[in-house]
Amino acid sequence: MSLTVMTLLEQFVLLLAALALFLSFVLLAQARLVAAIHIFAWQGALVAAVTLTVALTGQASHLYFSALLTLALKALLIPWMLHRLARRLGLERHTETLTRPALVIMAAVALVIFSYWLVAPMVEHGLVFTRNIIAVSLAVVLIGLLMMVFRQQAVAQVLGFMSMENGLFLAAVSATSGMPLVVELGVAFDVLVAMVLFGVFFFQIRESIDSLDVDRLNRLTETGEIEERRPA
Amino acid sequence: MSLTVWLIALAQALLCAALAPLLIGWVRLVKARLQNRCGASVLQPYSDLRKLLIKETRVAHTASPLFRVAPYIVFVAIWLACATVPLVALDLPTARIADIIVLVGLLALARFFLALAGMDVGTAFGGMGASREMLISALAEPAMLMAVFTLAMTAHSTSLVGVMEHHLTDGFLLRPSYLFAFGALILVALAECGRIPVDNPATHLELTMVHEAMLLEYSGRHLALMEWAAQIKLLLYGVLIANVFLPWGIAQDFSPAALALGLAAVLFKLAILGAALAAGETVLAKMRLFRVPAFLNLALLLGLLGLLSHVILEVGA
Numbered sequence: 001m002s003l004t005v006m007t008l009l010e011q012f013v014l015l016l017a018a019l020a021l022f023l024s025f026v027l028l029a030q031a032r033l034v035a036a037i038h039i040f041a042w043q044g045a046l047v048a049a050v051t052l053t054v055a056l057t058g059q060a061s062h063l064y065f066s067a068l069l070t071l072a073l074k075a076l077l078i079p080w081m082l083h084r085l086a087r088r089l090g091l092e093r094h095t096e097t098l099t100r101p102a103l104v105i106m107a108a109v110a111l112v113i114f115s116y117w118l119v120a121p122m123v124e125h126g127l128v129f130t131r132n133i134i135a136v137s138l139a140v141v142l143i144g145l146l147m148m149v150f151r152q153q154a155v156a157q158v159l160g161f162m163s164m165e166n167g168l169f170l171a172a173v174s175a176t177s178g179m180p181l182v183v184e185l186g187v188a189f190d191v192l193v194a195m196v197l198f199g200v201f202f203f204q205i206r207e208s209i210d211s212l213d214v215d216r217l218n219r220l221t222e223t224g225e226i227e228e229r230r231p232a
Numbered sequence: 233m234s235l236t237v238w239l240i241a242l243a244q245a246l247l248c249a250a251l252a253p254l255l256i257g258w259v260r261l262v263k264a265r266l267q268n269r270c271g272a273s274v275l276q277p278y279s280d281l282r283k284l285l286i287k288e289t290r291v292a293h294t295a296s297p298l299f300r301v302a303p304y305i306v307f308v309a310i311w312l313a314c315a316t317v318p319l320v321a322l323d324l325p326t327a328r329i330a331d332i333i334v335l336v337g338l339l340a341l342a343r344f345f346l347a348l349a350g351m352d353v354g355t356a357f358g359g360m361g362a363s364r365e366m367l368i369s370a371l372a373e374p375a376m377l378m379a380v381f382t383l384a385m386t387a388h389s390t391s392l393v394g395v396m397e398h399h400l401t402d403g404f405l406l407r408p409s410y411l412f413a414f415g416a417l418i419l420v421a422l423a424e425c426g427r428i429p430v431d432n433p434a435t436h437l438e439l440t441m442v443h444e445a446m447l448l449e450y451s452g453r454h455l456a457l458m459e460w461a462a463q464i465k466l467l468l469y470g471v472l473i474a475n476v477f478l479p480w481g482i483a484q485d486f487s488p489a490a491l492a493l494g495l496a497a498v499l500f501k502l503a504i505l506g507a508a509l510a511a512g513e514t515v516l517a518k519m520r521l522f523r524v525p526a527f528l529n530l531a532l533l534l535g536l537l538g539l540l541s542h543v544i545l546e547v548g549a
Contacts, residue, residue: 011406018408018541025533102529109536116544132545
């Protein structure tokens with residue numbers, strides 16, 4: 001389906017989805033923790049905007065509520081909690097040195113192509129519009145996964161996890177015009193509870209290995225002595 | 233009819249060269265006002281060029297003939313490139329003789345001779361500037377081509393006229409790929425024209441200069457040609473960005489009314505772009521040279537995402 005036959009709102013959904021994908025890339029390559037949290041907040045706002053636009057096309061009225069919930073939770077509350085955690089953990093000026101950022105970006109580009117290849121067989125005529133969005137959302141999910149693999153810092157890994165959830169939500173909203181409200185509420189509170197638990201874990205991890213670099217968890221010692229190598 | 237069309241094309245090419253100092257004067261004026269300075273008149277660059285043109289030309293003893301011909305080659309190549317970009321009217325014969333890839337090639341030719349001339353005299357600054365220019369352009373060119381391919385894939389044509397015609401017939405569409413290509417082209421234009429996050433156009437005194445370092449040995453009319461070429465290059469990128477992404481207003485036939493409207497439209501678009509450039513230069517600081525690859529990698533990523541989002545989101549099955 002080419003762009004010329006779409007309504008302006010459908011085009012707008014595509015534009016927002018593409019921007020969300022771009023923000024995934026920026027999140028992946030962003031070395032500063034606080035800036036990454038802000039980018040995650042913007043991605044949440046974009047997902048909320050997609051939800052609002054789909055609601056405006058008039059398919060499902062409960063999406064208005066869903067958009068509001070997403071905006072409050074993903075764009076405001078969770079970034080605020082992460083920000084507060086970063087402040088309390090003394091990570092406000094934390095910069096992670098990325099090893100081979102260009103390679104990671106290329107891997108992410110390959111993931112985008114892979115996800116397009118994966119959804120390409122869905123040729124059902126009415127599905128073409130949503131199929132494209134599903135490719136983008138799948139790419140967002142996979143890039144979030146890639147971020148969890150490549151980042152060593154626990155907070156950055158949580159950001160990757162949360163952006164995976166953004167991708168899933170994007171797919172749900174644009175492909176099936178939203179899940180039932182009960183499911184959405186459940187997922188939202190799951191994410192919120194997960195966030196609280198992550199916060200607790202951060203302090204636990206830091207207490208036991210004196211750092212949030214989770215690569216250090218690979219080194220098991222019986223005495224609990226960890227070589228003194230603090231990240232710069 | 234054919235003769236009139238060629239005359240219009242010639243007039244447009246001359247207009248490119250004539251407008252370029254005005255654009256740079258406008259950017260400088262807006263920048264000065266934003267920084268609470270009075271600023272020189274918009275016409276100051278014309279006076280500078282005139283002054284340089286009537287001054288005596290001195291050439292270093294160690295300079296080879298290449299040093300003398302380089303300004304002419306650079307100026308002609310960039311002017312030719314600018315003449316192939318539709319400025320006022322769309323379907324001119326000059327625009328039909330070269331597509332976007334030739335345009336990029338002409339710019340590369342000019343850059344090649346500029347770098348050679350920088351190294352020719354054998355001063356440290358010239359060689360340093362040339363090496364930096366080549367570093368930047370080696371990274372900027374793939375990004376530019378990637379952005380250009382996005383446009384070409386949408387229009388199924390590598391000709392600028394084809395791209396603009398396609399855009400005009402489609403009407404207003406929100407294309408994610410165009411947005412990404414737009415971002416990529418802006419970043420490339422900033423890097424290639426030596427504007428502020430990459431190079432500081434207002435100084436001769438820093439060890440960080442790129443473009444100015446290659447021109448240090450030039451004087452008189454040679455320097456005038458080099459500076460004029462740089463101004464035309466800025467105009468070229470401005471027109472490229474303004475007319476490819478927002479082609480509305482450009483003259484599609486050659487009636488006087490349409491041509492006047494086209495001229496007014498392009499002047500308006502360039503004034504907005506110039507003011508935006510000045511505002512950006514006021515807000516941003518120049519970045520370290522070793523951060524430039526990251527900056528241009530972002531441009532490349534934007535171009536790549538433009539291509540991907542075109543294939544994934546816009547073509548469909």
